[in-house]
Amino acid sequence: MTDIPPNKAQRALHLHRELDKVWADLPGLRGFFTSVNHGTIGLRFMATAFVFFAIGGVLAMMIRAQLATRQGAFLSSELYNQIFTMHGSIMMFLFAIPLLEGLALWLLPKILGARDMAFPRLSALGYFCYLFGGTTIVLSLIFGVAPDGGWFMYVPLSDKTYTPGVNADVWLLGVTFVEISAMAAAVEITVTILRCRAAYMPLTKMPLMAWYLLGTAAMMLIGFPPLILGSILLELQRAFDWPFFDITRGGDPLLWQHLFWLFGHPEVYIIFLPAAGALSTIIPVLSRTKILGYGAIVAAILGLVFLSFGLWVHHMFTVGIPHMALAFFSAASALVAVPTAVQVFAWIGTMYEGRVQFRLPMLYIIGFFATFVLGGLTGVMLAMVPFNWQAHDTAFVTAHLHYVLVGGFVFPMLAAVTWWMPMISGRWRVAGLGESAFWLIFIGFHGTFFIMHLTGLLGMPRRIDAYPDNPEWEILNLVSSIFGMIQAAGFALFAFDMVMQWLFGRRSWRNPWRAPTLDWAMPLPAPSYNFASLPGPVHDNATAILPLAKGEGLLPGAPRGHRETLVVEPASGKPDHIAVLASNTALPVLTSLAIGSFFGLMLAGLYWLTPIGIVATLVMAWRWGTIMGVDYDPPWIEVAPLLTLPTHFSVTNTLAYTGCVALLVADGTVFASLLFGLGFLNVVAPNWPAPETGWATGMMGLMALAAFLVILAATFAGRKAATSRDPRVWTRVGFVCAVLGLILMAGLATGLDDPRRHAGDALRAVMLGYVAVHAIVVAMLALRSDRDARTGRVGPHRRGAIPAWQLFQRFLLFTATISLTVVVTQEVL
């Protein structure tokens, strides 16, 4: 039934005041630390990302100043190494990814017709992890201990032997800390798109931007875990001498390259897809027509998401990989151009069909076409192995990657910022400034990087700080440097334009672009709650702005004083229940500080104090659950006449449950990457197998079997608790079994060989550690479920934390079975 009758119209101002009281941030500094609203957090992400972009840009100018002449004396070699490493790391980890996260957090609820993201506190936690981690990385430059091994931190250069200081630790720990925000955003984006859309908005009719962001989030869930694992392994090697990458003890530096590029190449598409989403949103409106080939674009996204995971080895073509493997990845690298081309032709076709208006966002889109297509073509050149061998590690690759990343991300994102700025600021831009900024950026960019292709083909390697014996490179570099400064002036003017618009622009009228999407069905600037009443089948586009403001849509106002939004079934968009979301709280910032204390202690080398950080994080995680249940059966809520829905307290298929599934997909990828590492070293690395061990195989097998059996018993207890009317016995059994499993694994660990002896021993210890960490998580969930059961939060329809516990418990059983088998099998073999 998709005919939902409208609610009775109310006074729009009354609804606004009622909602703003519930959804607004607290005033002043308290608001900064307690806000969880997606609008605030999304804007903060974007603003912080642009600050880091400015820092990265200044570093780029220093690089160009150094390279402008043959014997550049602007920077010492040591400082130059830090600066080019920081430039790449900042642009990738502190600008590009957070900017797309910020755009997604800010935009998604608006374009999907919801009031907030699925997990507001997770948004805030992600932001503070990003802010603290990013600030630490940047501050390291001031203290002269910034990472200096290149943005991909290849070993052995980045291991303790060749980087004895903390420079590499700053990168490994800082980036991993920042990546918590990426994983949080990936889970949030996935769940929000699948569950928090307008009523009866099916997946097949949602805006293309949502498809792009769904693809991005899925790629982040799969793409980031290999790097997280790689960073953990390298930090373990640096801190405790576990030799995962030490070839003399069964490790292999190529394992790092595999894990890094398993993340690194999909990363390019993770960055590109949201930008392409912005293009697919803006192009049809500014061409005054509909997008051409909606289905073909969705299919292209599907193809890109998968194919982009089959290309990573093209970054390693020169390391000595067998011809056949090179051919697999060369073919995949060429093939990925097809879905990209489908999108480019769909955009060109849309413009051809319509009447293009050359307004400021369209200028940036033209800049995108001119830049990205060139970058794509040089990408196909680099996908060909013989050419790659010639151009590898030269300035040609630097030019290519900047064409792809600036063309495929920066130009579209600048278009996006100018597009949505009226919604952010409520103001229209100052005429002329934006166009001038565009031309400076466009001319400056191509002047800098087009010529760099030639510099590279003449043989200039990347990352050198001087070239005294190569006068033929000097004029090319000088030209690049001059245009680089022009480009920087363009970006500065862009920033000035934004500030001028915010401060002095005239008030924008509603829907200034005459766009059809729901994000424009709200007053400008966007209010804290987005929609006074939620869109549905009757009010499904931007023309519904007045009926929605007057409460004629679904779930009008905030009469219960809670932050409520609609949750739907994933595919059809059929309304399922009402989620009561978290309100302003300092818990996210405190949790990020607790996590940060662990990373800080690791960075300081105070390893024996790191349990303090772990315990602090666990305490915060425990507090996270305290607001997530009620000890009574909440009444159902009237969403519209004839449509009444339960709250999330009374259903099992909640947003949290979907979020746990998404999180476990990422978690499972970490585990799969670990198995990949084990298989890779076993097959490829020299000095295998590990030397004979001392412990009795039978004893080890017995211990592993006992650990498996108690985990199995805990899983059974979780299952019984899920269906029992009084689950208290089962929650306690589950908790005791989890603790017993931990004790048995600790016993098993004492029987393993010293992890410093051989990479095989180190990998076994990591696998056992992985299982132990998950056993701690399920023990906490079992305890939380027990607490819920004892405090009345569990009833016939209220299940508290039990569904999440059950899910993690099953995951633990699966991974523990494999891990324990591997640990024992390695002993036998």
Next chain:
Amino acid sequence: MGWLLRSLAGPVLWAVLFSAVYALHGIGCAGGWQNRPFFWTDLQHAVLAGLWLTGIIAHLILVRYLPSGDGIKQFLIIAGTVIGLVSSAITLFPVVIISSCLSL
């Protein structure tokens, strides 16, 4: 959600097949399969080509039997199965034409 899973089936099969062939290639090279004759070829090429062809047959089955529904859902299922088939055919065809374990 059924149509979405059907759309994903082709690319997922490609991912599994690609991973399996790449892993088996490494195992074969480490085990010296390229030096063991197998009919008119060697064991390495025979195993990899056999796996590839099996995968292609599985893809063809998906292309033939998976599409259902109508409109854009059907289009996406067809597109997904074809993307999987073409990807497997193109990215893994080297198993039949290129030397297996030689490197730089």
